[in-house]
Amino acid sequence: MSLFRRVPSEPKPQLIRLGNREIEARGLAGGFWSDLYYRSMTVSWPGFFAGAAAIFLALNGGFALVYFLGDNPVANAVPGRFLDLLYFSIETLATVGYGDMHPQTDYGHLIATVEIFTGMSFLAVMTGLVFSRFSRPRARFVFARYPIVAQHDGQPTLMVRVANARHNTISGATARLWLIRGEQSAEGEYFRRYYELDLRRSENPVFALSWTIFHPIDESSPLHGSGPDDLAKAEALLVLTISGLDDNSAQQLNARRSYSQDHIRWQHRYVDISSSADDGRLIIDYGKFHDVTPEET
16 A cells, blocks of 8 residues: 555636626636637637647657657758757648658658648647637627616616627627526525516617617516615626627627626716717717716706
8 A cells, every 4th residue: 555645636716707706616627628629719819829839839849859769760851950850840740741851761751650640630620720710600799888777767777788889780689687696595595596687678670780778677676676785785796698690690699798786877877879960860979888977866
Protein backbone atom coordinates (compact mmCIF):
# COMPACT_ATOMS: atom_id res chain seq x y z
CA MET A 1 0.00 0.00 0.00
CA SER A 2 1.44 3.33 -1.02
CA LEU A 3 2.20 5.82 1.72
CA PHE A 4 1.39 8.66 -0.62
CA ARG A 5 -2.06 9.17 -2.02
CA ARG A 6 -2.84 11.72 -4.68
CA VAL A 7 -5.39 14.13 -3.32
CA PRO A 8 -7.61 15.39 -6.16
CA SER A 9 -7.39 19.14 -6.53
CA GLU A 10 -10.54 21.10 -6.00
CA PRO A 11 -12.01 22.47 -9.26
CA LYS A 12 -11.35 26.11 -9.89
CA PRO A 13 -14.34 28.31 -8.97
CA GLN A 14 -16.33 29.69 -11.89
CA LEU A 15 -17.69 33.22 -11.97
CA ILE A 16 -21.23 33.69 -13.27
CA ARG A 17 -22.73 37.13 -13.82
CA LEU A 18 -26.48 37.71 -13.52
CA GLY A 19 -27.39 41.34 -14.05
CA ASN A 20 -24.86 43.34 -12.04
CA ARG A 21 -24.30 40.55 -9.51
CA GLU A 22 -21.37 38.12 -9.59
CA ILE A 23 -21.92 34.54 -8.41
CA GLU A 24 -19.05 32.18 -7.63
CA ALA A 25 -19.79 28.54 -8.45
CA ARG A 26 -17.66 25.96 -6.65
CA GLY A 27 -17.30 22.19 -6.79
CA LEU A 28 -18.19 21.87 -10.49
CA ALA A 29 -15.73 19.69 -12.38
CA GLY A 30 -14.57 21.08 -15.67
CA GLY A 31 -11.66 22.68 -17.43
CA PHE A 32 -10.46 24.24 -20.64
CA TRP A 33 -10.32 20.95 -22.57
CA SER A 34 -13.63 19.57 -21.27
CA ASP A 35 -15.70 21.97 -23.42
CA LEU A 36 -13.29 23.04 -26.13
CA TYR A 37 -15.95 23.44 -28.83
CA TYR A 38 -17.99 25.86 -26.70
CA ARG A 39 -14.89 27.90 -25.88
CA SER A 40 -13.93 27.95 -29.57
CA MET A 41 -17.37 29.28 -30.47
CA THR A 42 -17.58 31.94 -27.75
CA VAL A 43 -14.05 33.34 -27.68
CA SER A 44 -13.38 36.56 -29.61
CA TRP A 45 -12.02 36.38 -33.15
CA PRO A 46 -8.51 37.59 -32.14
CA GLY A 47 -8.47 35.04 -29.33
CA PHE A 48 -9.67 32.29 -31.69
CA PHE A 49 -6.93 32.89 -34.27
CA ALA A 50 -4.31 33.41 -31.56
CA GLY A 51 -5.21 30.03 -30.08
CA ALA A 52 -5.17 28.37 -33.51
CA ALA A 53 -1.75 29.88 -34.25
CA ALA A 54 -0.41 28.68 -30.89
CA ILE A 55 -1.61 25.12 -31.58
CA PHE A 56 -0.15 25.26 -35.11
CA LEU A 57 3.26 26.34 -33.82
CA ALA A 58 3.19 23.78 -31.01
CA LEU A 59 2.41 20.94 -33.45
CA ASN A 60 5.16 22.00 -35.82
CA GLY A 61 7.66 22.40 -33.02
CA GLY A 62 6.79 18.94 -31.70
CA PHE A 63 7.17 17.25 -35.07
CA ALA A 64 10.41 19.15 -35.75
CA LEU A 65 11.76 17.79 -32.48
CA VAL A 66 10.79 14.24 -33.48
CA TYR A 67 12.60 14.70 -36.83
CA PHE A 68 15.60 16.05 -34.94
CA LEU A 69 15.84 12.80 -32.96
CA GLY A 70 16.28 10.76 -36.16
CA ASP A 71 19.40 10.13 -38.19
CA ASN A 72 19.30 12.69 -40.99
CA PRO A 73 15.66 11.85 -41.93
CA VAL A 74 15.12 14.85 -44.25
CA ALA A 75 17.06 15.37 -47.47
CA ASN A 76 18.69 18.75 -48.13
CA ALA A 77 18.28 19.78 -44.48
CA VAL A 78 21.50 20.96 -42.82
CA PRO A 79 22.44 18.26 -40.27
CA GLY A 80 21.83 19.43 -36.71
CA ARG A 81 19.97 22.57 -37.84
CA PHE A 82 16.64 22.54 -36.02
CA LEU A 83 15.26 25.49 -37.98
CA ASP A 84 15.41 23.54 -41.26
CA LEU A 85 13.42 20.72 -39.70
CA LEU A 86 10.88 23.25 -38.37
CA TYR A 87 10.43 24.70 -41.87
CA PHE A 88 10.01 21.20 -43.29
CA SER A 89 7.45 20.40 -40.60
CA ILE A 90 5.44 23.52 -41.48
CA GLU A 91 5.45 22.57 -45.18
CA THR A 92 4.39 19.01 -44.37
CA LEU A 93 1.68 19.89 -41.83
CA ALA A 94 0.22 22.43 -44.23
CA THR A 95 0.45 19.84 -47.07
CA VAL A 96 2.40 22.37 -49.18
CA GLY A 97 5.52 20.34 -49.98
CA TYR A 98 7.79 22.72 -51.94
CA GLY A 99 10.08 19.83 -52.92
CA ASP A 100 13.50 21.19 -51.87
CA MET A 101 13.33 19.11 -48.66
CA HIS A 102 11.77 15.65 -48.48
CA PRO A 103 11.97 12.52 -46.31
CA GLN A 104 14.83 10.23 -47.26
CA THR A 105 14.65 7.47 -44.63
CA ASP A 106 11.96 5.12 -43.39
CA TYR A 107 11.94 7.02 -40.11
CA GLY A 108 11.42 10.30 -41.96
CA HIS A 109 8.61 8.89 -44.10
CA LEU A 110 6.85 7.45 -41.03
CA ILE A 111 6.91 10.75 -39.15
CA ALA A 112 5.86 12.66 -42.29
CA THR A 113 2.90 10.31 -42.75
CA VAL A 114 1.71 10.93 -39.20
CA GLU A 115 2.22 14.66 -39.62
CA ILE A 116 0.28 14.80 -42.90
CA PHE A 117 -2.65 13.03 -41.26
CA THR A 118 -2.45 15.44 -38.31
CA GLY A 119 -2.33 18.44 -40.66
CA MET A 120 -5.37 17.28 -42.65
CA SER A 121 -7.32 16.72 -39.43
CA PHE A 122 -6.29 20.12 -38.06
CA LEU A 123 -7.33 21.82 -41.31
CA ALA A 124 -10.71 20.06 -41.26
CA VAL A 125 -11.35 21.09 -37.65
CA MET A 126 -10.34 24.69 -38.34
CA THR A 127 -12.55 24.84 -41.44
CA GLY A 128 -15.53 23.52 -39.48
CA LEU A 129 -15.02 25.94 -36.57
CA VAL A 130 -14.59 28.98 -38.84
CA PHE A 131 -17.70 28.02 -40.83
CA SER A 132 -19.70 27.48 -37.63
CA ARG A 133 -18.65 30.87 -36.25
CA PHE A 134 -19.55 32.68 -39.48
CA SER A 135 -22.84 30.84 -40.04
CA ARG A 136 -24.10 31.26 -36.47
CA PRO A 137 -27.15 33.56 -36.53
CA ARG A 138 -26.67 36.76 -34.58
CA ALA A 139 -29.41 39.20 -33.75
CA ARG A 140 -28.65 42.89 -33.63
CA PHE A 141 -31.35 43.87 -31.18
CA VAL A 142 -30.75 46.95 -29.06
CA PHE A 143 -32.24 46.82 -25.58
CA ALA A 144 -32.90 50.02 -23.67
CA ARG A 145 -30.39 50.55 -20.90
CA TYR A 146 -33.12 51.03 -18.28
CA PRO A 147 -36.59 49.49 -17.86
CA ILE A 148 -39.11 52.03 -16.60
CA VAL A 149 -42.24 51.97 -14.47
CA ALA A 150 -44.76 54.68 -15.35
CA GLN A 151 -48.48 55.23 -15.83
CA HIS A 152 -49.86 53.80 -19.06
CA ASP A 153 -53.57 53.65 -19.85
CA GLY A 154 -54.32 54.67 -16.29
CA GLN A 155 -52.31 52.03 -14.42
CA PRO A 156 -48.68 51.45 -13.43
CA THR A 157 -46.84 49.61 -16.19
CA LEU A 158 -43.38 48.14 -16.54
CA MET A 159 -41.92 48.99 -19.95
CA VAL A 160 -38.81 47.97 -21.87
CA ARG A 161 -37.89 49.43 -25.24
CA VAL A 162 -36.22 47.28 -27.92
CA ALA A 163 -34.99 48.14 -31.42
CA ASN A 164 -33.85 46.17 -34.47
CA ALA A 165 -30.51 47.71 -35.43
CA ARG A 166 -30.45 46.03 -38.86
CA HIS A 167 -33.83 47.48 -39.86
CA ASN A 168 -34.63 44.28 -41.71
CA THR A 169 -37.89 42.42 -41.21
CA ILE A 170 -38.16 39.99 -38.30
CA SER A 171 -41.31 37.95 -38.84
CA GLY A 172 -43.30 36.53 -35.95
CA ALA A 173 -41.18 38.20 -33.29
CA THR A 174 -42.11 37.10 -29.77
CA ALA A 175 -41.15 38.55 -26.40
CA ARG A 176 -41.09 36.92 -22.98
CA LEU A 177 -40.36 38.79 -19.77
CA TRP A 178 -39.39 37.01 -16.56
CA LEU A 179 -39.04 38.15 -12.97
CA ILE A 180 -36.55 36.24 -10.83
CA ARG A 181 -36.44 37.02 -7.13
CA GLY A 182 -35.50 35.46 -3.86
CA GLU A 183 -38.26 34.17 -1.60
CA GLN A 184 -38.58 32.18 1.60
CA SER A 185 -40.70 29.07 1.84
CA ALA A 186 -42.98 28.19 4.75
CA GLU A 187 -40.17 25.98 6.07
CA GLY A 188 -37.80 28.93 6.13
CA GLU A 189 -35.75 27.86 3.11
CA TYR A 190 -34.45 30.53 0.73
CA PHE A 191 -34.84 29.88 -2.99
CA ARG A 192 -35.11 31.73 -6.30
CA ARG A 193 -38.56 31.79 -7.88
CA TYR A 194 -39.31 32.50 -11.55
CA TYR A 195 -42.40 34.41 -12.66
CA GLU A 196 -43.32 34.97 -16.29
CA LEU A 197 -44.86 38.42 -16.55
CA ASP A 198 -47.97 38.87 -18.69
CA LEU A 199 -47.37 41.24 -21.59
CA ARG A 200 -49.95 43.45 -23.22
CA ARG A 201 -48.59 42.42 -26.62
CA SER A 202 -46.10 39.58 -26.67
CA GLU A 203 -45.96 39.20 -30.48
CA ASN A 204 -44.92 41.53 -33.25
CA PRO A 205 -45.72 40.35 -36.79
CA VAL A 206 -43.19 42.69 -38.42
CA PHE A 207 -40.39 43.83 -36.09
CA ALA A 208 -38.30 46.24 -38.14
CA LEU A 209 -37.76 49.44 -36.13
CA SER A 210 -38.58 49.74 -32.42
CA TRP A 211 -40.88 47.89 -30.05
CA THR A 212 -41.90 48.73 -26.49
CA ILE A 213 -42.79 45.82 -24.21
CA PHE A 214 -45.61 46.54 -21.71
CA HIS A 215 -46.39 44.63 -18.51
CA PRO A 216 -49.38 46.06 -16.60
CA ILE A 217 -48.76 46.00 -12.86
CA ASP A 218 -52.28 45.03 -11.76
CA GLU A 219 -53.53 42.77 -8.97
CA SER A 220 -52.42 39.64 -10.83
CA SER A 221 -48.86 40.89 -11.39
CA PRO A 222 -46.04 39.57 -9.19
CA LEU A 223 -44.85 43.19 -9.02
CA HIS A 224 -48.12 44.43 -7.55
CA GLY A 225 -47.46 46.32 -4.33
CA SER A 226 -43.68 46.10 -4.75
CA GLY A 227 -41.34 49.06 -4.78
CA PRO A 228 -37.61 49.59 -5.28
CA ASP A 229 -36.80 48.57 -1.70
CA ASP A 230 -38.80 45.35 -1.98
CA LEU A 231 -37.07 44.33 -5.20
CA ALA A 232 -33.65 45.21 -3.79
CA LYS A 233 -34.32 43.09 -0.69
CA ALA A 234 -35.39 40.15 -2.89
CA GLU A 235 -32.39 40.67 -5.23
CA ALA A 236 -34.83 40.74 -8.14
CA LEU A 237 -33.75 40.27 -11.73
CA LEU A 238 -35.66 40.93 -14.97
CA VAL A 239 -34.88 38.77 -18.00
CA LEU A 240 -36.25 39.75 -21.42
CA THR A 241 -35.94 37.38 -24.39
CA ILE A 242 -36.74 38.27 -28.00
CA SER A 243 -36.93 35.73 -30.83
CA GLY A 244 -38.07 35.82 -34.44
CA LEU A 245 -37.39 34.74 -38.00
CA ASP A 246 -35.01 36.82 -40.10
CA ASP A 247 -36.65 37.10 -43.52
CA ASN A 248 -33.34 37.77 -45.28
CA SER A 249 -31.37 34.80 -43.98
CA ALA A 250 -34.32 32.53 -43.02
CA GLN A 251 -32.64 31.99 -39.64
CA GLN A 252 -34.20 31.98 -36.21
CA LEU A 253 -32.75 34.80 -34.11
CA ASN A 254 -32.68 34.91 -30.34
CA ALA A 255 -31.49 37.61 -27.98
CA ARG A 256 -31.63 38.11 -24.23
CA ARG A 257 -31.05 40.99 -21.83
CA SER A 258 -30.99 40.90 -18.03
CA TYR A 259 -31.72 43.83 -15.72
CA SER A 260 -31.10 44.03 -12.01
CA GLN A 261 -33.41 45.98 -9.72
CA ASP A 262 -30.92 48.87 -9.83
CA HIS A 263 -31.58 49.38 -13.55
CA ILE A 264 -35.33 50.03 -13.15
CA ARG A 265 -36.30 53.70 -13.29
CA TRP A 266 -39.48 54.34 -11.33
CA GLN A 267 -41.81 57.18 -12.35
CA HIS A 268 -39.84 57.80 -15.52
CA ARG A 269 -40.72 57.78 -19.20
CA TYR A 270 -38.73 57.09 -22.33
CA VAL A 271 -37.80 60.10 -24.40
CA ASP A 272 -39.72 60.06 -27.68
CA ILE A 273 -37.43 59.03 -30.51
CA SER A 274 -39.87 59.64 -33.38
CA SER A 275 -40.66 62.88 -35.16
CA SER A 276 -41.80 64.08 -38.56
CA ALA A 277 -39.82 65.95 -41.18
CA ASP A 278 -41.23 68.88 -43.13
CA ASP A 279 -42.03 66.58 -46.03
CA GLY A 280 -43.97 64.22 -43.77
CA ARG A 281 -41.26 61.60 -43.56
CA LEU A 282 -40.95 59.75 -40.24
CA ILE A 283 -37.68 60.32 -38.38
CA ILE A 284 -36.40 57.95 -35.69
CA ASP A 285 -33.52 59.27 -33.59
CA TYR A 286 -31.72 56.32 -32.03
CA GLY A 287 -29.36 58.72 -30.30
CA LYS A 288 -32.13 59.20 -27.73
CA PHE A 289 -33.02 55.52 -27.50
CA HIS A 290 -31.68 55.03 -23.96
CA ASP A 291 -32.78 58.41 -22.60
CA VAL A 292 -35.41 58.59 -19.86
CA THR A 293 -37.07 61.55 -18.20
CA PRO A 294 -38.98 61.87 -14.89
CA GLU A 295 -42.71 61.33 -15.20
CA GLU A 296 -44.87 64.42 -14.86
CA THR A 297 -47.15 64.24 -11.83
